[in-house]
Amino acid sequence: MNKTISNLHKNRVFTLLVWLIIVFIAIISAPSITTTLQSYSQPTFSTNSQPARAAKLHQQWGAQLGKTTQINIVYENPHGQLTAKQVNAIRTSIDKLKRHQSFYNIRQITTPDNNLSGRSQMLSKDGSTQLVLLAIDADQNLRVLVGELTSQVKVAGLKSYVTSRQLFGMLIIKKWLR
Incomplete structure (x- = not known):
């Protein structure tokens, strides 16, 4: 024993x-938890939702935008319809982005002014919100770029948001990992 x-x-x-x-x-x-969550946690949207319509527009942009990421800039007037002065301020803000297009690696800027076929999808029905789409190089650091763009696109009197589908997914994963 x-x-x-x-x-x-x-x-x-x-x-x-x-x-x-x-x-x-x-x-x-x-396997990496982050990679697994990214691959299995992509939100699904109805075909009539704004992200689905934006993705449809993104597919029609052209061949030179193959390796790009879409960033949405949303301008909203919380007090009602966008005024002509506010629309001009938005145009001025977008013109600043166009001047710094190479710095931010922006390949294309799509606005209601330069995309007449998508104009109805970029303006809200009540006229209080306008959407601007940016196609940036996919290898950009999205978090850093969104931070820089947020300060660049601000317009006095309007709420402005910079977002993207990829950023939304990263935030969900970050929340889950806490």
């Missing part, structure tokens, strides 16, 4: 070492 207990005691170190190796291999070979 003592011999059996002595053998088990000697094998504990060996067993512990084997289990540590197994756990180490399991940790290394496990």
